[in-house]
Amino acid sequence: MPIKNILLFVAFFLCTHQGVTQDRYISFELGGSGGIASINFEKTLTVLGSNRYSMRYGLSFAPIDKNNGNAFIFPVMIHGKWGKNNHFADVGIGQSFTITTRGSAFVRMPLSMGYRFEPENKRYYLRASYTPIISYLFNFQWENWAGLTFGYAF
Amino acid sequence: MKKILVSLFLLSLLISCDKEKVFDGPDSYGDGFETYTEKEDLIDGNDERWSFFQLTRDENNMTIDTSIVHSGSKSMRFEALASQENDASKCSINKQFMAFWEGETVRIDFWCYLVGDASAQWLFLFDLEEKVPVGAGPGMRLALVDGQLTVEHKYPNPNLHQNEATALEFPRDQWVKISFETLLSRKKKGYVKVWQDDVLVIEQNDWQTLPKDILYFQQGTKGGYSQIEFGITANSQEADHVLYVDDVEVKLVE
Numbered sequence: 001m002p003i004k005n006i007l008l009f010v011a012f013f014l015c016t017h018q019g020v021t022q023d024r025y026i027s028f029e030l031g032g033s034g035g036i037a038s039i040n041f042e043k044t045l046t047v048l049g050s051n052r053y054s055m056r057y058g059l060s061f062a063p064i065d066k067n068n069g070n071a072f073i074f075p076v077m078i079h080g081k082w083g084k085n086n087h088f089a090d091v092g093i094g095q096s097f098t099i100t101t102r103g104s105a106f107v108r109m110p111l112s113m114g115y116r117f118e119p120e121n122k123r124y125y126l127r128a129s130y131t132p133i134i135s136y137l138f139n140f141q142w143e144n145w146a147g148l149t150f151g152y153a154f
Numbered sequence: 155m156k157k158i159l160v161s162l163f164l165l166s167l168l169i170s171c172d173k174e175k176v177f178d179g180p181d182s183y184g185d186g187f188e189t190y191t192e193k194e195d196l197i198d199g200n201d202e203r204w205s206f207f208q209l210t211r212d213e214n215n216m217t218i219d220t221s222i223v224h225s226g227s228k229s230m231r232f233e234a235l236a237s238q239e240n241d242a243s244k245c246s247i248n249k250q251f252m253a254f255w256e257g258e259t260v261r262i263d264f265w266c267y268l269v270g271d272a273s274a275q276w277l278f279l280f281d282l283e284e285k286v287p288v289g290a291g292p293g294m295r296l297a298l299v300d301g302q303l304t305v306e307h308k309y310p311n312p313n314l315h316q317n318e319a320t321a322l323e324f325p326r327d328q329w330v331k332i333s334f335e336t337l338l339s340r341k342k343k344g345y346v347k348v349w350q351d352d353v354l355v356i357e358q359n360d361w362q363t364l365p366k367d368i369l370y371f372q373q374g375t376k377g378g379y380s381q382i383e384f385g386i387t388a389n390s391q392e393a394d395h396v397l398y399v400d401d402v403e404v405k406l407v408e
Contacts, residue, residue: 068288096370105288138376143369
């Protein structure tokens, strides 16, 4: 199946891409790219001046019903951060893989466009984002959504 | 980095498939149940007739009946125990791999005979649904609520009740013709109409009649419906029920 192969390639690329710095964040996003809420691990890929590009690996959960089980969601995204003096634009794009406890699966594409407040010399950041979730496999659907994130560097 | 972001977005658009080719299927079906001897005859294994039964209790049962029929000499008899909370009791027949797409108008006519006068609150008689990879078969259903036909949506949309002033009780122990017609739309550009014995009892225009993806709870909606279900598609919690169904017809109309 060509579609499966392409998705597998993208997933492999995203999951194996090596970072060049050691910056790591753990974050909690209420709403946002993971649906109701997600916890995320973020790793910096590259830093260009005050701009930073990072990978984000998330985990979320959505109960469906008794017959269809529960869904585990894995948003994998690339984020770019641009700005200075504690104030940044934060933009991300990726794929959210869903697997249910009944064995079915699907993928949607989350986008993230937001404002990120990250004080210098502090270990935390806050982000408010517009996070539409896009369906594209069977047809194109754009679903409006938003998220609030608290992240902590470690 | 820019290349990666742009490539990902373009890739996503490129691999969108032509759903109407991938999910093609019949858009009409009719059955008077005259050619069957036993219920197993309904399932032919390749979806040219019905696709599967839903029998969620050992005590639930469906049979080909010859004693109470609307036309010809046979009908389908469905018998189901009452549902329990969070555990629906079903006794129904389902036909899948059909194809009713956005912009089309689907009309369903069928005859029902509900036995006895026990409460049938939220007894479901008919479902028009889509099968999705993640989610609970979103669609529209016809139910009896306060003794009247009601349209319920298996996606976020209010139920459609009859106008109080003109509402018709659903008769018992007699054949009732139910007609359901809907213009399919994922936006508020569709309509739903329901007739009981050729009297229009529900009419809702400018209505969303198809489901859409909802975060990660419901994924893979395609802008169409793919399956129909008749019988006691979910029983009331208040009583066991016996229902006869005959002369089912599903088709597209202009």
